[in-house]
Amino acid sequence: MSKMHVKLKVNGRQVEGLAEPRMLLVHFLREELGITGPHIGCETSHCGACTVDMDGRSVKSCTVFVAQANGAEIVTVEGLTNPDGSLGVIQEKFREHHGLQCGFCTPGMITRAHRLLQENPNPTEEEVRFGIAGNLCRCTGYQNIVKAIMAAAAELNAAKEAAQ
Amino acid sequence: MTDQTMTPEERAASLEGMGCRRKRVEDVRFTQGKGNYVDDVKLPGMLFGAFVRSPYAHARVKSIDAEAAKALPGVVAVLTAADLAPLGLHWMPTLAGDKQMVLADGKVLFQGQEVAFVVAEDRYLAADAVELVEVEYEELPVVTDPFKALEPDAPVLREDIKDQKEGAHGPRRHHNHIFTWEQGDRDATEKVLAEADVTVEEMIHYHRTHPCPLETCGCVASMDKATGKLTVWGTFQAPHAIRTVVSLISGIAEHNIRIISPDIGGGFGNKVGAYPGYVCSVVASIVTGRPVKWIENRMENLMSTAFARDYWMKGRIAATKDGRITGLWCHVTADHGGFDACADPTKFPAGFFNICTGSYDIPTAYLCVDGVYTNKAPGGVAYRCSFRVTEAAYFIERMVELLAIELNMDAAELRRINFIRKEQFPYASALGWEYDSGDYHTAWDKALKAVDYEGLRREQARRIEDFKAGRTRKLLGIGLSHFTEIVGAGPVKNCDILGLGMFDSCEIRIHPTGSAIARLGTISQGQGHATTFAQILASELGIPASDITVEEGDTDTAPYGLGTYGSRSTPVAGAATAMAARKIRAKAQMIAAWLLEVHDDDLEWDVDRFVVKGAPERFKTMKEIAFAAYNQAIPGLEPGLEAVSYYDPPNMTYPFGAYVCVMEIDVDTGEWKVRQFYALDDCGTRINPMIIEGQVHGGLTEALAIAMGQEIAYDEMGNVKTGTLMDFFIPTAWETPNYVTDHTVTPSPHHPIGAKGVGESPNVGGVPAFSNAVHDAFRAFGLRQAHMPHDHWRIWRIAENLGLHG
Ligand code: FES
Numbered sequence: 001m002s003k004m005h006v007k008l009k010v011n012g013r014q015v016e017g018l019a020e021p022r023m024l025l026v027h028f029l030r031e032e033l034g035i036t037g038p039h040i041g042c043e044t045s046h047c048g049a050c051t052v053d054m055d056g057r058s059v060k061s062c063t064v065f066v067a068q069a070n071g072a073e074i075v076t077v078e079g080l081t082n083p084d085g086s087l088g089v090i091q092e093k094f095r096e097h098h099g100l101q102c103g104f105c106t107p108g109m110i111t112r113a114h115r116l117l118q119e120n121p122n123p124t125e126e127e128v129r130f131g132i133a134g135n136l137c138r139c140t141g142y143q144n145i146v147k148a149i150m151a152a153a154a155e156l157n158a159a160k161e162a163a164q
Numbered sequence: 165m166t167d168q169t170m171t172p173e174e175r176a177a178s179l180e181g182m183g184c185r186r187k188r189v190e191d192v193r194f195t196q197g198k199g200n201y202v203d204d205v206k207l208p209g210m211l212f213g214a215f216v217r218s219p220y221a222h223a224r225v226k227s228i229d230a231e232a233a234k235a236l237p238g239v240v241a242v243l244t245a246a247d248l249a250p251l252g253l254h255w256m257p258t259l260a261g262d263k264q265m266v267l268a269d270g271k272v273l274f275q276g277q278e279v280a281f282v283v284a285e286d287r288y289l290a291a292d293a294v295e296l297v298e299v300e301y302e303e304l305p306v307v308t309d310p311f312k313a314l315e316p317d318a319p320v321l322r323e324d325i326k327d328q329k330e331g332a333h334g335p336r337r338h339h340n341h342i343f344t345w346e347q348g349d350r351d352a353t354e355k356v357l358a359e360a361d362v363t364v365e366e367m368i369h370y371h372r373t374h375p376c377p378l379e380t381c382g383c384v385a386s387m388d389k390a391t392g393k394l395t396v397w398g399t400f401q402a403p404h405a406i407r408t409v410v411s412l413i414s415g416i417a418e419h420n421i422r423i424i425s426p427d428i429g430g431g432f433g434n435k436v437g438a439y440p441g442y443v444c445s446v447v448a449s450i451v452t453g454r455p456v457k458w459i460e461n462r463m464e465n466l467m468s469t470a471f472a473r474d475y476w477m478k479g480r481i482a483a484t485k486d487g488r489i490t491g492l493w494c495h496v497t498a499d500h501g502g503f504d505a506c507a508d509p510t511k512f513p514a515g516f517f518n519i520c521t522g523s524y525d526i527p528t529a530y531l532c533v534d535g536v537y538t539n540k541a542p543g544g545v546a547y548r549c550s551f552r553v554t555e556a557a558y559f560i561e562r563m564v565e566l567l568a569i570e571l572n573m574d575a576a577e578l579r580r581i582n583f584i585r586k587e588q589f590p591y592a593s594a595l596g597w598e599y600d601s602g603d604y605h606t607a608w609d610k611a612l613k614a615v616d617y618e619g620l621r622r623e624q625a626r627r628i629e630d631f632k633a634g635r636t637r638k639l640l641g642i643g644l645s646h647f648t649e650i651v652g653a654g655p656v657k658n659c660d661i662l663g664l665g666m667f668d669s670c671e672i673r674i675h676p677t678g679s680a681i682a683r684l685g686t687i688s689q690g691q692g693h694a695t696t697f698a699q700i701l702a703s704e705l706g707i708p709a710s711d712i713t714v715e716e717g718d719t720d721t722a723p724y725g726l727g728t729y730g731s732r733s734t735p736v737a738g739a740a741t742a743m744a745a746r747k748i749r750a751k752a753q754m755i756a757a758w759l760l761e762v763h764d765d766d767l768e769w770d771v772d773r774f775v776v777k778g779a780p781e782r783f784k785t786m787k788e789i790a791f792a793a794y795n796q797a798i799p800g801l802e803p804g805l806e807a808v809s810y811y812d813p814p815n816m817t818y819p820f821g822a823y824v825c826v827m828e829i830d831v832d833t834g835e836w837k838v839r840q841f842y843a844l845d846d847c848g849t850r851i852n853p854m855i856i857e858g859q860v861h862g863g864l865t866e867a868l869a870i871a872m873g874q875e876i877a878y879d880e881m882g883n884v885k886t887g888t889l890m891d892f893f894i895p896t897a898w899e900t901p902n903y904v905t906d907h908t909v910t911p912s913p914h915h916p917i918g919a920k921g922v923g924e925s926p927n928v929g930g931v932p933a934f935s936n937a938v939h940d941a942f943r944a945f946g947l948r949q950a951h952m953p954h955d956h957w958r959i960w961r962i963a964e965n966l967g968l969h970g
């Protein structure tokens with residue numbers, strides 16, 4: 001199958017490559033770029049393990065062709081680590097509140113939480129639960145994930161206030 | 165503060181040992197997407213394998229034409245049974261003493277069965293090639309009902325063994341019959357039932373479901389032709405056993421096989437078995453000389469690897485008028501699918517289902533299980549439970565509720581008067597187990613008090629009045645469950661898998677500077693072993709947990725063990741860890757004695773050091789001792805500080821718990837909402853309460869899924885109706901409640917640190933709690949038994965059948 005040239009920004013870095021038009025974004029990230037944070041749990045857009053941020057929206061990268069992402073700006077869980085290599089706020093809160101077990105849903109969950117808190121910096125517990133309902137976790141029962149996201153919201157808001 | 169000025173308590177706290185809510189060491193990697201799961205493994209020249217699968221549940225395979233697939237550029241090989249037969253690999257042994265087709269040999273027995281294996285340069289090409297393989301089938305009559313499968317004129321499913329009268333577990337009495345397993349005293353039980361004041365009889369179905377970890381199964385097989393060494397990375401819950409199995413069936417010498425379980429994205433029993441995908445990947449790598457990756461997609465996962473449950477449990481329970489249970493009778497028709505691939509210890513074809521007398525002192529009992537072949541997928545794994553324990557717990561917890569209805573008694577009170585009493589432990593059950601320890605009454609009273617049980621019953625009574633008066637359309641269900649688990653398989657004298665004793669192991673090396681590495685025969689799939697096993701060692705050795713690396717999953721480096729499932733890691737490998745640490749401490753004591761120029765017996769252990777009795781200022785810390793082990797020539801002692809322990813547990817452990825679920829049910833829509841869930845777990849000594857709570861949250865959510873909607877359902881043609889995550893229910897954060905966790909601590913008397921294991925308790929106890937809540941809501945209107953899963957439609961049906969829709 002003939003390949004097409006794609007160019008996109010991933011975690012702040014400009015990348016390009018050749019891909020079949022049918023290639024899924026998740027495979028391009030994982031196999032062509034070696035960005036293995038986004039995981040594959042279903043390939044049918046139900047589980048959310050492959051969630052990435054695309055131009056400021058959460059998308060399931062198993063349901064987006066890389067061709068559709070041409071020119072887009074993508075953020076994966078790898079891009080949420082602080083520049084000095086320390087854990088970003090949401091990552092740290094997941095660790096602190098035991099918001100993960102096997103870790104397979106975690107990259108998608110954290111990436112989704114990152115976008116959720118941009119959309120709604122002050123969510124109620126209900127809003128968090130609704131906001132991450134597109135991401136399945138088989139291990140944690142969500143209780144500590146919700147706690148972690150609420151704690152991250154509080155910390156991010158406090159930091160914002162302090163900066164003002 | 166130096167360790168000179170710290171109190172013993174401060175020193176102990178700084179170790180982050182047992183009992184500490186230590187943060188997980190795994191999470192720094194996982195939260196950054198730096199885990200290394202099997203699909204992340206990428207080797208030079210790696211090929212991708214994919215299966216051609218049967219669309220039919222029962223059919224003869226007339227022909228397979230792979231020419232078009234082979235002609236597709238980028239396709240390297242297509243394997244069929246004909247290619248595997250010369251190697252003797254077209255069938256493989258199952259864990260249950262049966263055998264299973266690796267690739268269809270003349271016929272298929274379930275939808276989704278593996279027919280051919282395509283190997284191509286990338287996963288897209290492999291998928292293309294799968295479409296090009298032409299298979300001609302002749303459909304055969306399908307049996308999906310295990311009762312029909314046993315009718316005299318039922319179609320013969322397993323033609324390969326149709327005349328075989330003797331199976332792996334005794335005589336077979338029908339061509340679709342696998343085994344009969346009997347426990348207890350049949351005649352005595354019949355007599356008790358005949359003479360009892362009260363008896364209840366009911367059929368209880370625990371439907372077929374699937375563990376469905378978020379990561380599916382898969383592997384990367386790499387045969388290095390130059391060295392003759394085969395390395396397989398894969399989602400293996402039992403890597404060492406897999407190595408032995410691969411060696412036995414392939415003929416490759418065991419030392420030339422290396423099995424590596426990398427990070428595993430959840431297992432829950434799905435990743436215990438050996439699957440055709442592993443065999444085909446290994447063969448394909450040998451044939452092509454290149455590494456071969458196989459990753460199942462979600463539909464393949466749900467359709468072909470490792471179903472769970474599917475037990476039809478007919479029960480009879482006998483009691484006196486005032487509620488003393490006198491006998492229990494149970495017959496199970498167990499639907500095993502097309503091949504008997506249950507993952508149970510060899511001598512237990514129905515696992516530990518004979519724990520079905522539960523938490524109750526039942527003097528007389530009888531159990532009989534019949535295993536049956538049907539046109540469904542093979543499996544029968546312990547989905548987040550010890551072998552068939554969740555079926556047993558559900559059975560007895562329903563039977564007790566039914567008895568309460570019959571006696572017109574409160575179900576909590578009925579349980580209380582029948583619990584095994586604290587002073588009866590160790591308790592010999594009528595079906596052959598010796599319960600190690602328990603204090604059920606204390607746990608039960610604590611649970612009922614915590615939820616204000618009396619208050620809930622009063623509220624429920626008011627609700628029923630309001631409902632009858634037309635003031636509400638919602639009912640309130642109070643779901644009770646008191647479960648006793650049996651985990652930590654198990655004593656080698658009666659527990660083995662494929663002849664491999666179910667001990668487990670730990671090897672510890674203390675480095676000269678006082679840090680350490682420990683390797684175990686188990687493998688974490690999210691349980692946090694790297695965190696908790698280091699805590700056991702910290703407490704036993706006085707080395708900070710943060711100075712201890714825990715490694716598992718590489719058969720070239722880790723000591724042999726039977727792996728992680730059936731909540732066996734803490735009871736078995738955890739014990740091995742403590743025992744190995746104690747060997748180290750014994751040698752450390754000798755070293756300390758030599759350094760301090762005293763007799764061994766003049767020393768006592770104090771958190772992280774040996775101290776001369778009566779002279780607290782004279783001591784040697786573990787760190788100092790470690791250094792001495794490597795730089796002093798100590799008469800009579802070898803240098804170094806290492807130990808290994810292979811622990812054969814003297815008994816199982818018996819965690820237990822008391823759960824209460826409060827559920828609101830909408831009679832008109834069948835919708836449910838869990839308003840409150842209280843879970844008290846007693847898992848003996850608690851190593852890391854944070855991780856225990858996390859395990860309970862997760863296990864309860866899996867129980868919620870199973871009780872309230874999750875099912876592998878088939879139509880009459882044997883088509884899987886729930887093959888995607890659209891149809892197969894997994895609760896989201898939206899329908900999952902918050903749980904309140906609590907505990908009592910009754911240590912196991914035979915375990916070196918008193919721990920019992922916890923990962924599976926919440927699933928075992930949770931399913932009856934959720935299901936009993938649904939039943940309880942309708943008890944006042946005459947409901948006895950309604951089969952799970954209780955999805956909205958089925959709950960609506962209950963209300964409809966009871967005439968509650970007016
Ligand atoms: S893999 Fe994309 S949603 Fe499941």
Ligand code: FES
Nearest residue numbers: 101105137138139
């Ligand atoms: S942590 Fe395992 S799926 Fe969420």
